[in-house]
Amino acid sequence: MSAFNKSSALMARGAEFLGSDYAILCGAMSWVSERKLVSAISNAGGFGVIACGAMTPELLDAEIAATQALTSRAFGVNLITMHPQLFDLIEVCAKHDVTHVVLAGGIPPKGSVEAIKQGGAKVICFAPTLALGKKLLRSGADALVIEGMEAGGHIGPVSTSVLAQEILPTLAADNLVFVAGGIGRGEAIAGYLEMGAAGVQLGTRFACASESIAHPDFKKAFFRASARDAIASVQVDPRLPVIPVRALRNKGTEAFSAKQIEVARQVDEAALAMTEAQLQIEHYWAGALRRAVVDGDIENGSLMAGQSVGMVTQEEPAAEIIAKLMAECEAALSTRVAA
Numbered sequence: 001m002s003a004f005n006k007s008s009a010l011m012a013r014g015a016e017f018l019g020s021d022y023a024i025l026c027g028a029m030s031w032v033s034e035r036k037l038v039s040a041i042s043n044a045g046g047f048g049v050i051a052c053g054a055m056t057p058e059l060l061d062a063e064i065a066a067t068q069a070l071t072s073r074a075f076g077v078n079l080i081t082m083h084p085q086l087f088d089l090i091e092v093c094a095k096h097d098v099t100h101v102v103l104a105g106g107i108p109p110k111g112s113v114e115a116i117k118q119g120g121a122k123v124i125c126f127a128p129t130l131a132l133g134k135k136l137l138r139s140g141a142d143a144l145v146i147e148g149m150e151a152g153g154h155i156g157p158v159s160t161s162v163l164a165q166e167i168l169p170t171l172a173a174d175n176l177v178f179v180a181g182g183i184g185r186g187e188a189i190a191g192y193l194e195m196g197a198a199g200v201q202l203g204t205r206f207a208c209a210s211e212s213i214a215h216p217d218f219k220k221a222f223f224r225a226s227a228r229d230a231i232a233s234v235q236v237d238p239r240l241p242v243i244p245v246r247a248l249r250n251k252g253t254e255a256f257s258a259k260q261i262e263v264a265r266q267v268d269e270a271a272l273a274m275t276e277a278q279l280q281i282e283h284y285w286a287g288a289l290r291r292a293v294v295d296g297d298i299e300n301g302s303l304m305a306g307q308s309v310g311m312v313t314q315e316e317p318a319a320e321i322i323a324k325l326m327a328e329c330e331a332a333l334s335t336r337v338a339a
């Protein structure tokens with residue numbers, strides 16, 4: 001660790017909060033962030049996060065136990081707020097003494113933050129705006145992630161650099177704020193740490209780690225892709241709000257537009273209620289991501305990836321990726337002019 005003096009000093013608050021060596025989270029990636037990748041990240045000094053996604057409480061129970069068998073280091077569990085069994089999943093986390101729960105996919109429902117804390121875990125929430133960030137902290141969130149639209153997966157409308165400027169100067173001195181979206185190298189980590197971030201969260205950069213169970217064809221698609229191939233999905237019908245998803249362009253991204261048109265038609269014909277329509281859209285993504293990650297169907301599946309995908313060029317062990325990021329961060333900080 002001594003080789004990373006400057007970085008470690010700026011990461012100290014975040015690393016202490018996470019219980020890791022480095023304040024680098026590997027953001028939860030559905031189907032990708034399971035026992036192997038999560039334990040590899042945490043064993044390498046970063047902070048792995050299990051993606052619960054649509055798992056049942058029984059499946060999450062087994063995944064946490066299996067991860068704990070592979071690492072004694074801290075890791076988190078990412079729960080989607082609209083999961084119909086959210087509170088059962090929170091109980092499963094408490095049963096295993098999970099130390100950190102990340103709530104993703106919208107404003108946490110009433111009682112969920114309290115339930116997590118009662119179970120002894122710290123709560124990390126996504127803050128899409130400064131006002132919501134403040135509200136989440138008032139409601140008990142222990143730390144925030146701000147994620148820009150460069151990220152892979154479901155995204156908001158604002159870039160990481162703008163969110164960082166809007167939120168870090170106000171909140172980062174007194175609160176733990178982690179920055180995510182578009183980070184592929186340590187120089188960017190250095191920049192956000194200097195702006196006051198407690199640490200960073202990366203997804204795309206870790207998706208093709210040697211320990212990632214993603215299908216070899218999924219990984220090859222990442223190695224071939226450049227930033228401009230990772231495009232945000234387009235909302236087709238103004239009445240059917242869909243959260244944009246950033247993924248590599250393929251037949252699947254085109255099929256998503258067709259799916260929206262079909263669902264909108266069913267809503268028109270009153271064959272489908274709006275909430276059900278939105279659920280169908282969400283399930284579409286979960287199924288499509290599974291097809292790409294697990295089955296290797298890179299034509300029709302969803303290759304969720306952020307714009308940093310161009311910086312993912314080969315399979316490397318998680319420990320090497322983290323060591324590179326830290327070395328780049330340290331080198332960047334070392335070139336700064338001393339006061």
Ligand SMILES: Cc1cc2nc3c(=O)[nH]c(=O)nc-3n(C[C@H](O)[C@H](O)[C@H](O)COP(=O)(O)O)c2cc1C
Nearest residue numbers: 027028029030104151152153181182202203204306
């Ligand atoms: C393949 C993939 C799947 C993802 N799945 C989830 C998820 O299930 N839940 C979640 O909160 N974020 C998910 N994300 C977002 C990541 O956790 C992380 O915040 C994001 O990748 C950071 O931006 P980056 O991709 O630019 O590094 C996913 C990202 C990718 C690339």
